[in-house]
Amino acid sequence: MFGSSIFITLICGLLSTANATHILVIAPPFLSHMIPSLELAKQLSSYCHVTYLTSINSISELERKEFISHLNSSKTLDIVGLVDGNNHLPGLMIEESQINSNNTAQIAFDDHQRILFNEVLVRMGQALHHLFQTDLQSSVRLPIDMIIARSFVPLSFLNTSIPIHLFLPSNLRGVVSYMRRQHTDKTGQFKEAYDYIRENIHQANGFLCNSLKEFDGEYVDEFYQSSGTLAPIRFIGPLVFDNKQATMTSQTRNIIDWLDKQSTGSVIYIAFGSIANLPANAIDSVACALKHHAFIWSLKTKSALPPSLHNLDSVHQLIVDWAPQRAILSHSSVAFFFSHGGWNSLLESMLYGKALLVWPFFADQFDNALQVVDMGVGRQVSYNLTDDIQHMLLNGSYAKRAKDVQQLAIDARENTSKKQILDIVRLISKNQQEHNEL
Numbered sequence: 001m002f003g004s005s006i007f008i009t010l011i012c013g014l015l016s017t018a019n020a021t022h023i024l025v026i027a028p029p030f031l032s033h034m035i036p037s038l039e040l041a042k043q044l045s046s047y048c049h050v051t052y053l054t055s056i057n058s059i060s061e062l063e064r065k066e067f068i069s070h071l072n073s074s075k076t077l078d079i080v081g082l083v084d085g086n087n088h089l090p091g092l093m094i095e096e097s098q099i100n101s102n103n104t105a106q107i108a109f110d111d112h113q114r115i116l117f118n119e120v121l122v123r124m125g126q127a128l129h130h131l132f133q134t135d136l137q138s139s140v141r142l143p144i145d146m147i148i149a150r151s152f153v154p155l156s157f158l159n160t161s162i163p164i165h166l167f168l169p170s171n172l173r174g175v176v177s178y179m180r181r182q183h184t185d186k187t188g189q190f191k192e193a194y195d196y197i198r199e200n201i202h203q204a205n206g207f208l209c210n211s212l213k214e215f216d217g218e219y220v221d222e223f224y225q226s227s228g229t230l231a232p233i234r235f236i237g238p239l240v241f242d243n244k245q246a247t248m249t250s251q252t253r254n255i256i257d258w259l260d261k262q263s264t265g266s267v268i269y270i271a272f273g274s275i276a277n278l279p280a281n282a283i284d285s286v287a288c289a290l291k292h293h294a295f296i297w298s299l300k301t302k303s304a305l306p307p308s309l310h311n312l313d314s315v316h317q318l319i320v321d322w323a324p325q326r327a328i329l330s331h332s333s334v335a336f337f338f339s340h341g342g343w344n345s346l347l348e349s350m351l352y353g354k355a356l357l358v359w360p361f362f363a364d365q366f367d368n369a370l371q372v373v374d375m376g377v378g379r380q381v382s383y384n385l386t387d388d389i390q391h392m393l394l395n396g397s398y399a400k401r402a403k404d405v406q407q408l409a410i411d412a413r414e415n416t417s418k419k420q421i422l423d424i425v426r427l428i429s430k431n432q433q434e435h436n437e438l
């Protein structure tokens, strides 16, 4: 499979000095993992050298979506493509029959999707193995002092003595609940990934969680109990991609102009994530519930829009096939965010102080929805979406609480999480120094 001797390709980066602390960040090729990992790599690169490694085909996706163009002049961040043969995974088509009348159904992944997912990890593991077996040091140019990787990246058979920290891009509540389910679930959903996680956990010297201690502190003990490790957990969230230098595209400009014309706190922003494609009946029930409200909906559908979306009030109702989410969430015209509950989306919403209505579909989204409810920043959908939307607009307590949480998130980002990230670098610089002194 690996006829070529080139396992990695340098995309951009101008790493200069040798003998500096150097961290290798490995991200599996899924957008929702690549983006927070890249933000982590970027923040770490303020204090040390960082190589960010992910499947080469996914780097073109990051480039297309403008996540890396501004990073190419960095002297301390290398973006490197792993030639592992991984291509983009197809999206998830949800069937009409998978939506129940209470809007609480968990969409199960079928065998085909599980096999595809597992193959991605196996290919990544093989390519990493080759890389570590061949001339790793010349390929990544600097000796590696620490590896930071997503928990299910196959690392154990690399047989490396380099310290490993596992990155948890979601909240700890979801991780704990996932581990609890795996203990009891004998059907083996994503068993292979869980095997990698179990092995990695025992090798890890620490965990980096993309959440706040204020949100997740109460799950730390349970995490230690269910994982059987005592390595430290650092809360480093919210890792929200931030590109201050980016120039606004005309598409974004148009959307902001449209929002500028709406009244304060009147517009509902709807986006259900990049993976799942909602079936017509679900789109239809959202559309009916939105009928008399102002909204902007990021909606990509494979089929035609249902009749309920044919006669929009173009002054107050807008459907777009791509949305500049952070720009929308930071706009004062937006009342709340109607989301699928992906953790990155929730963190963005909290950072910009917006309340949430969550319709979870799969994976950790159900735990995330519970988190939103417990924090008082929003609700999970009921069987009656019209009613949910009225509650969101009428009950001021969600928006008020969202502002408090926004303060926590900003403070964490500027202060506590930043210190934790600096601490990681200090930790390895110190080890390195002791090593040199010996």
Ligand SMILES: *[C@@H]1O[C@H](CO)[C@@H](O)[C@H](O)[C@H]1NC(C)=O
Pocket: 012, 069, 070, 072, 073
């Ligand atoms: C960096 O990116 C900019 C903008 O995309 C591009 O013009 C420039 O050529 C790039 N430089 C390198 C060294 O890749």
Ligand SMILES: *[C@@H]1O[C@H](CO)[C@@H](O)[C@H](O)[C@H]1NC(C)=O
Pocket: 100, 101, 102, 104
């Ligand atoms: C929906 O909720 C009602 C009342 O809570 C319950 O009786 C019913 O079984 C639920 N239906 C489904 C499909 O979950």
Ligand SMILES: *[C@@H]1O[C@H](CO)[C@@H](O)[C@H](O)[C@H]1NC(C)=O
Pocket: 159
């Ligand atoms: C792992 O590394 C150690 C130390 O370098 C070596 O002795 C051992 O044989 C290696 N194991 C495998 C399976 O490669």
Ligand SMILES: *[C@@H]1O[C@H](CO)[C@@H](O)[C@H](O)[C@H]1NC(C)=O
Pocket: 384, 386, 387, 390
């Ligand atoms: C849903 O909620 C709306 C608003 O509260 C109410 O008018 C409507 O009757 C409800 N529909 C059902 C089916 O309960």
Ligand SMILES: *[C@@H]1O[C@H](CO)[C@@H](O)[C@H](O)[C@H]1NC(C)=O
Pocket: 376, 395, 396, 397, 398
């Ligand atoms: C508003 O929301 C809060 C928080 O969920 C809840 O405790 C309260 O009962 C709600 N008020 C009304 C009038 O529904």
Ligand SMILES: *[C@@H]1O[C@H](CO)[C@@H](O)[C@H](O)[C@H]1NC(C)=O
Pocket: 410, 411, 412, 414, 415
């Ligand atoms: C960071 O912490 C300092 C000192 O505690 C505080 O004054 C400042 O407001 C904090 N920054 C943010 C953005 O919360």
